[in-house]
Amino acid sequence: MSQPKRLLLDVTRLAVRRLQRRQPTGIDRVGVAYFSHLENRTQALLRLGPFWRVLSTKATLRFLSIVTNQATRPLALMLFLLRAWLIHSSGLRTTDVMIHTAHSGLENPQFLERLKKSRVQAVYFLHDLIPISHPEYNRPGEASRHHQRLKTMSYSASVVLVNSHQTKQAFESYLQQYQWPMSLIEVAPLAAAKLPKTFDSRLLEAPYFVVLGTIEARKNHLLILQLWRDLVRRLGASAPHLVLIGRRGWESEQVLDLLDRCESLRHHVHEISHCPDDQMANWVKHAQALLFPSFVEGFGIPLVEALVLGTPVIASDLPVFKEIAGDVPTYLHPLDGLGWMKAIEEFTVSDGAERQRQLKRMDHFNAPTWEKHFEILDEILNSLMNKKSNLLIPL
Secondary structure (H helix, E strand, O other): OOOOOOEEEEOHHHHHHHHOOOOOOHHHHHHHHHHHHHHHHEEEEEEEOOEEEEEOHHHHHHHHHHHOOOOOOHHHHHHHHHHHHHHOEEOOOOOOEEEEOOOOOOOOHHHHHHHHHHOOEEEEEEOOOHHHHOHHHOOOOHHHHHHHHHHHHHHHEEEEEEOOHHHHHHHHHHHHHHOOOOOEEEEOOOOOOOOOOOOOOOOOOOOEEEEEOOEOHHHOHHHHHHHHHHHHHHHHHHOOEEEEEOOEOOOOHHHHHHHHHOHHHOOOEEEEOOOOHHHHHHHHHOOOOEEEOOOOOOOOHHHHHHHHOOOOEEEEOOHHHHHHHOOOOEEEOOOOHHHHHHHHHHHHOOOOHHHHHHHHHHHHOOOOOHHHHHHHHHHHHHHHHOOOOOOOOOO
């Protein structure tokens, strides 16, 4: 008698990052959203080197409550995982369907070998191809690691979900370039985090702008800080303020030098490395605008969050931003310093003409939702879970 199919969610990255006390990234937030949506339908998959274990349904629900509770101490999580691994887990089955949303582990060729042997059906979420298309913004060797991740997806996926048509086109082109198998690729845009319905009063009385995201080279914080230095020099105490929400990332020395050593920015630039979602939403809600000057992005959840909150956005003229938000934001080239300066000065005045025009354009903004995203996912999962058998993965 054949065993019933199980729906597995790879939670390895979520567990590791919570144990390391690391701030959740966009990838982590997607993982938590999937976990919360699937909840009673899924079992957690944990990987430790060559050892893969599937937690029981009860242990999975307990893990979800722990990993989504920011007050949980790493030691408590470690003790729970150790007990669950030893007592409340089992191995893979050929009837399993696995969802993997985090890229982690796919760079290891043994990951593909393991899936081939176990004959598990795999559903992946591909966030972007930035390590390959823009290796200068990543750690050395990341391009080759991402190359292997894409190969793993290509040779083992039943379905690959992507966040935008731009990511889909880039992935398809890459598969064609290397003549790898073309999996079924479905576009399922991401949505904003669950945002509060009501908001506290302003946290800063003076007009201010927000930049949301990890401080790293591709986010282009350097341009904004240089503009702010000039604003403070010209306007003095009447210059608008700047709020940077996000942890310090890799290769951002010039930005950190300005933050740590530039006296003229000290009273006008506010750095918040740890910001709970409700507080982040409050900062964005009352801002003159969200500034999003990135050189490259795979999607752009902060843009969606700002527009959902009714806050104007000044953003780089990236194709993926235009795919998400159409003509609603004010777009500028990421190197157009004079254009960014002019826009910031115009948006500092709440009733400025362009700011008011953008507020009107928001009326026809159709924000992506998690409900729509999970409709696409559930249709895929229903099809896979109803298949009679899994096929061998070719190499």
